[in-house]
Amino acid sequence: MGNLNPLGLTRRSFVAVTSVxxxxxxxxxxxxxxxxxxxxxFQTTTLEATFEALGGxxxxxxxxxxxxxxxxxxxxxxxxxxxxxxxxxxDVSKIYVIVEKNPxxxxxxxxxxxxxxxxxxxxxxxxxxxxxxxxxxxxGQLYMMQRETKVTLGGCGG
Amino acid sequence: xxxxxxxxxxxxxxxxxxxxxxxxxEGVFDEYRAMLGDDNPAIFVxxxxxxxxxxxxxxxxxxxxxCDLGLGPGVVEGAYAQLPRxxxxxxxxxxxxxxxxHCMTQLQGLTPAEVHGKPYSLRGDLGTELEALVxxxxxxxxxxxxxxxxxxxxxxxxxELGERLFYYRAGPHDFSxxxxxxxxxxxxxxxxxxxxxxxxxxxxxxxxxxxxxxSQGIVRTMGWRMRDCMRQQRMPELVMGSEAxxxxxxYLAVNGAGAPMAAPGLKR
Amino acid sequence: MASRIRIRAQLKDDYCEVKALMRHPMETGMxxxxxxxxxxxxxxxxxxxxxxxxxxxxxxxxxxxSANPFLGVRFKGGxxxxxxxxxxxxxxxxxxxxxxxxx
Numbered sequence: 001m002g003n004l005n006p007l008g009l010t011r012r013s014f015v016a017v018t019s020v021x022x023x024x025x026x027x028x029x030x031x032x033x034x035x036x037x038x039x040x041x042f043q044t045t046t047l048e049a050t051f052e053a054l055g056g057x058x059x060x061x062x063x064x065x066x067x068x069x070x071x072x073x074x075x076x077x078x079x080x081x082x083x084x085x086x087x088x089x090x091d092v093s094k095i096y097v098i099v100e101k102n103p104x105x106x107x108x109x110x111x112x113x114x115x116x117x118x119x120x121x122x123x124x125x126x127x128x129x130x131x132x133x134x135x136x137x138x139x140g141q142l143y144m145m146q147r148e149t150k151v152t153l154g155g156c157g158g
Numbered sequence: 159x160x161x162x163x164x165x166x167x168x169x170x171x172x173x174x175x176x177x178x179x180x181x182x183x184e185g186v187f188d189e190y191r192a193m194l195g196d197d198n199p200a201i202f203v204x205x206x207x208x209x210x211x212x213x214x215x216x217x218x219x220x221x222x223x224x225c226d227l228g229l230g231p232g233v234v235e236g237a238y239a240q241l242p243r244x245x246x247x248x249x250x251x252x253x254x255x256x257x258x259x260h261c262m263t264q265l266q267g268l269t270p271a272e273v274h275g276k277p278y279s280l281r282g283d284l285g286t287e288l289e290a291l292v293x294x295x296x297x298x299x300x301x302x303x304x305x306x307x308x309x310x311x312x313x314x315x316x317x318e319l320g321e322r323l324f325y326y327r328a329g330p331h332d333f334s335x336x337x338x339x340x341x342x343x344x345x346x347x348x349x350x351x352x353x354x355x356x357x358x359x360x361x362x363x364x365x366x367x368x369x370x371x372x373s374q375g376i377v378r379t380m381g382w383r384m385r386d387c388m389r390q391q392r393m394p395e396l397v398m399g400s401e402a403x404x405x406x407x408x409y410l411a412v413n414g415a416g417a418p419m420a421a422p423g424l425k426r
Numbered sequence: 427m428a429s430r431i432r433i434r435a436q437l438k439d440d441y442c443e444v445k446a447l448m449r450h451p452m453e454t455g456m457x458x459x460x461x462x463x464x465x466x467x468x469x470x471x472x473x474x475x476x477x478x479x480x481x482x483x484x485x486x487x488x489x490x491x492s493a494n495p496f497l498g499v500r501f502k503g504g505x506x507x508x509x510x511x512x513x514x515x516x517x518x519x520x521x522x523x524x525x526x527x528x529x
Contacts, residue, residue, distance in 0.1 A: 036484070036486075037471065037472065037486045038486065042486070042488045067193070068193075069187075069189045069190035069193055070189060071186055071187065071189075071190065071348075072187075072190050073187045073190050073191070073348075073372075073426040074372045074373045074426045076372055076373050076375070076492060076493070077194070077372045077492040077493075078190075078492075079190070079193035079194055079496075081193070081498070099490055102490050103454075103456070104488055104489070104490065106488055106490075107487070107488050107490035107491060108485060108486065108487045108488065108490075108491055109485060109486045109487075110483060110484075110485045110499070111483070111484040111485065111486075112482075112483055112499075112501075113481070113482065115482070115501060115502050115503055116482045116483055116499070116500070116501040116502070117441050117499075117500040117501060117502065119498075119499060119500045120483075120485075120498070120499060121445075121496070121497070121498025121499070122491060122492075122495065122496055122497055122498070123194075123491070123492040123495065123496045124490050124491055124492060125454070125489075125490045125491070125492055152347060152348050197445060197447050197496055199447060199449070199493075199494035201432055201447065202430070202432070202447075202449040202494070280459070280460040281458075281459060281460045282457065282458070282459035282460060282465050283459075284451060375451065375493035375494060
């Protein structure tokens with residue numbers, strides 16, 4: 001439709017230019033980052049395999065305050081919030097978000113240095129009604145809390 | 159007598175049951191919506207729309223800065239809340255999309271076919287320029303009362319046409335807008351259907367479009383919403399900016415007049 | 427092109443709350459477009475939050491994070507006027523960044 005193109009097309013060229021600058025500027029951090037992305041865990045396709053890739057089945061802990069809605073209006077966007085009660089669970093350095101019934105259950109990992117609160121909020125896709133897990137790693141040990149979120153289909157089609 | 163009594167009891171029971179069912183589902187997404195908060199990705203589309211407005215385009219290489227949305231050339235703030243309205247230069251009532259088409263053809267030299275080529279995103283798209291423009295223009299009326307003009311005879315006639323279309327049953331399913339949207343307490347799956355014949359229902363609906371559609375990851379306009387409702391009724395395609403879509407939007411806007419605009423909204 | 431990240435950084439009791447909204451399709455690779463062709467996977471896989479150029483959160487994402495992703499984190503030691511930056515890189519090597527000051 002003439003110049004009324006979808007916006008995505010014009011964005012590419014911008015990205016190509018800025019990405020070169022970005023990689024150079026952020027090089028030291030990139031090397032650190034690339035070394036630590038848990039690629040194997042991201043590729044797993046079952047909850048058991050995901051836990052195994054992270055180092056075993058976590059112990060249930062009340063120190064993990066995991067909030068998700070009981071029922072989501074759309075599975076494409078499900079808000080999740082993980083807080084750690086540091087009086088129960090201290091020295092948390094990583095927080096994992098896992099969606100049991102997704103093709104790849106591991107959705108996200110948040111690594112926090114000591115001066116950052118073990119806290120994470122994001123929105124994830126949930127393919128179908130099932131359990132979501134928040135896993136916290138502290139001193140090499142894994143802890144978890146689970147929540148069930150129901151996902152629904154919208155009213156009028158898509 | 160006996161039969162009638164049973165029927166009466168059954169009716170009461172069914173009524174109670176559906177009332178209970180409804181109250182159980184009512185507010186079921188409150189927690190979900192509260193957790194989403196007000197971080198609405200529509201903000202990016204609004205920025206795009208503003209940029210597109212000021213960027214020269216088309217054969218005449220002109221921006222839309224001289225576009226008159228009803229409050230004078232270039233006045234965008236508050237314009238959306240007063241649409242649809244009568245425009246003397248075209249002698250017809252227009253919604254924001256019809257008006258943008260007018261400005262794009264007149265100021266920028268685009269052909270109507272170019273504007274109509276792909277006004278709304280298809281599945282997998284990241285948004286069209288029209289959607290971005292409408293998002294920005296609507297955002298410029300955020301918080302202002304819905305106040306569609308009803309002074310000119312053609313504006314009142316447009317409302318009446320909209321009302322007739324709203325109740326007009328047609329298509330293979332003998333459907334009308336009213337089939338779903340004339341009473342409260344109905345829903346499709348878990349989605350509550352607003353009663354668009356009341357102030358409250360029309361106000362909530364009209365004030366929240368355009369909206370970021372979570373399921374599609376893009377901003378949809380009120381024009382798209384109308385067209386999709388028609389598609390779901392198995393009606394012929396409702397053309398962007400057409401007399402019919404302008405009439406339906408006028409019907410809704412007038413029914414919801416007085417409520418503050420809160421668009422772009424955030425929807426499932 | 428308008429900004430691809432929107433960031434707010436606000437001092438709370440004893441921490442700074444950072445909320446960021448990014449513009450990204452976060453394609454899983456499993457969706458099809460209108461013509462039925464598969465849309466290739468395209469998602470942010472690496473994201474950092476920096477406070478005065480020090481990394482305070484390092485996150486890794488998969489394609490299951492929602493389109494136009496949202497990130498909320500909290501760190502200590504922030505002061506009004508400090509710079510908070512968010513940078514991301516996706517699986518195609520594209521990247522984006524944005525910054526704001528703490529208020």
